[in-house]
Amino acid sequence: MNIVWVEDEEKLLAECIAFFEQVGYRVYGVSTYEEAVDCIERALPDLLIVDWMLPGGGSGIDLCKRNERQWNLPIIMVTAKGDEFDKVLALELGADDYVSKPFGLRELAARIKAVMRRSRRPVPGLESSEAAEGVIYRGDLVIDSNKYTVSRDSLKVDLTRTEFMLLQKLASHPGRVYTRMQLMDEALGDAYVGFERTMDSHIRNLRRKLEPIPAEPRYVLTVYGVGYAFNEEV
Known part of the structure; x- marks a missing residue:
């Protein structure tokens, strides 16, 4: 696997590159936004690991965008910024995970x-091979996007249509x-009118209809302080 x-x-x-190349990864290390853009275009990596604060004209957040x-x-x-607001901001702007410095290399x-x-990256416009075909199978659930x-x-x-679109995106x-804002933008689109907190009501109604025990959700899980995820163990 290639990492920028x-x-x-x-x-x-240097310490991180040495450790991860020992376990079999190919790591390209750069220190600025401009170097990162050039390296990504050349190396075509599988994963980006990005510091929030960078010298020069662009930040890690700019790279996320x-x-x-x-x-x-x-x-x-990966950053020294550690409060909840910064974590939520990074996730809302596209980061898949957030690690605060100092960190352990084995944890990382x-x-x-x-x-x-868990990151099955789609071609833009497609969710996955399943979703492209219109049917998603998750345990005993069958989600048919055609019907x-x-x-x-x-x-x-x-x-409801809103509940279906949320379930389809998560599954x-x-x-x-996904943060509430990501669900609003990616699952419901520009036609949706509402506030982030109304997402909690939609998820609550979805669980009431979908979950065998709504108070103990099996499918749609809450990630406290961030948002929601579909249970990858289903």
């Missing part, structure tokens, strides 16, 4: 594996955490 790692602390970057528009690669933000290795496992129907254990589950990427 953007970090301006030279000693830290450009990645969303252009490359659509899994991305982990585990996070890389988790991000790659806008959902069944559990072969029994039909009646959902297309099991394990990926």
Whole structure:
């Protein structure tokens, strides 16, 4: 697996490259936004690891935004910024995970594996091969995008269009955490009029109809302080 790692602390970057190349990864280390863009275009990596604060004309957040528009690669933000607002901002702008400095290399290795496992990056405009064909299978759930129907254990589950679109988006990427804003933008689109907190009401109604025990959700999980994810163990 190829990684582009953007970090301006030279000693830290050298230690990280040495560790991850020992376990079989190919790591390209750069220190600025401009170098990162050039390296990504040349190396065509599988993953980006990006420091929030970078010297020069662009930040790690700028790379997140450009990645969303252009490359659509899994991305982990690594930074000394550690409060909840910064974490939520990074995730809303496209980061798949967030690691605060100082961090353990083995922990980061585990996070890389988790991000790659759950990040089935689509070609822009397509969710996955399943979704492109119109039917998603998750355990005993069948989500048919052609008919806008959902069944559990072969029994039909009646959902509103909003509930269906939320379930379809979450189930297309099991394990990926979506913020409320991402669900509004990516699942419901520009036609949706509402506030972030109304997403909680939609998820609550979805669980009431979908989950065998709504108070103990099996499918749609809450990631506290961030948003929601479909259970990747289903």
